[in-house]
Amino acid sequence: MKALTYQSSRNVSVETVPDPVLQQEDDVLLRVTATAICGSDLHIFRGKIPDMESGDILGHEFMGIVEETGKGVTRLKKGDRVVVPFTIACGQCFFCNKTLFAACETTNPGRGAIMNKKNVRSGAGLFGYSHLYGGYPGGQAEFVRVPKANVGPLVIPPGLADEQVLFLSDILPTGYQAAVNGEVGPGSTVAIFGAGPVGLMAAASARLLGAERIFMVDEHAYRLDFAQATYGVEPINFKDIDDPAGAIIERTDFRGVDASIDAVGFEAKGSTLETVLTDLKLEGSSGKALRQAIAATRRGGVVSVPGVYAGFIHGFLFGDAFEKGLTFKMGQTHAQQHMPKLLKHIQAGDLKPEVIITHHMALEDAARGYDIFEKAEEACRKVVLTPSRPPPVAPVALEADRTLPL
DSSP: OEEEEEEETTEEEEEEOOOOOOOSTTOEEEEEEEEEEOHHHHHHHTTOSSSOOTTOBOOSEEEEEEEEEOTTOOSOOTTOEEEEOSEEOOSSSTTGGGTOGGGOSSSOHHHHHHHGGGTOOOOOEEBTSOGGGTOBOOSSBSEEEESSTTTSOEEOOTTOOHHHHGGGGTHHHHHHHHHHHTTOOTTOEEEEEOOSHHHHHHHHHHHHTTOSEEEEEESOHHHHHHHHHHHOOEEEETTTOSOHHHHHHHTTTTTOEEEEEEOSOTTSOOOHHHHHHHHTTSOSBOOHHHHHHHHHEEEEEEEEEOSOOOSOBTTOOHHHHHHHTOEEEEOSOOHHHHHHHHHHHHHHTSOOGGGGOOEEEEGGGHHHHHHHHHHTOTTOSOEEEEOOOOOOOOOOOBTTBTTSOO
């Protein structure tokens, strides 16, 4: 099959690789019909995620048709059309029983082997996201093996196009969980740092939950223009405003917002000192976006962090957070927890995640898609890839004998 593979920093390519096979009784094999490039994939592309190996198959946002099932699969059958969450969860461990699927204790042998030496439980495995997260081949491919198929994949009813539901795999539940963690409700004021795909889904979710005002901070005018036209945000371009948090405070009677959502994460462009420390491997993340989120949030408010962070942060203003009495909620998304509810909102027309798509490309053009997305060229917001391999053709019954199998 064809698959998008990691070779080295800023070097990915579509290669011919062996087709996946069933390995466990609760596996399914999926023929991928749509897959997307996620902002988190750019961390890998830039060489920021450890334990990547040449030839690893990328991609954790995908959906498709079930082609083969293991004998232990009870919830799916061949021919089912499903969206697959990016986290792989067993459904039976301590955390899965609490619906904290991203904290699954059993599906990440990669990190588990490292962390358990320190008697620390590992989190869930992820598709296409390094051997630190289990080394599972991803879905930017023609076919993918999906483990734990009785827990993760969500069957999609007829009448919905792939692009309407594809983002149930990651960015939509991630944006929604960020808004829920921010305790967003009717009348809420919210600041969202980052107008990438997750930030846009957080804005859509905040509106769904009843937010009254949404401030959105980003450096790309085209993203802010889209967010303003689509979700009614109040845009703040930090190329024009040095202190976005200060501007937000001024516009909220000098109190700040009820909740701030940091949808940027560890690759925020920080200070010169932060850049040097990161280059020297003395810290893992820039704290610029997080500092702005803390500053913009009112006393007693919530800072919600869906953006990825790693290691130490220079200049984390814990004293300010303590003095303001802030609550922090963060972490990987428990996608399986939110997917059924969000599917109903899509069916009802309450959510239209597909509107953020700007580029439809063939899988063979995935490397170009990464380059465009990474450089924010061509007003790129979201790239969806379509594998070119056609579905298997069923034999046609003869007119004289309709008893032949279809």
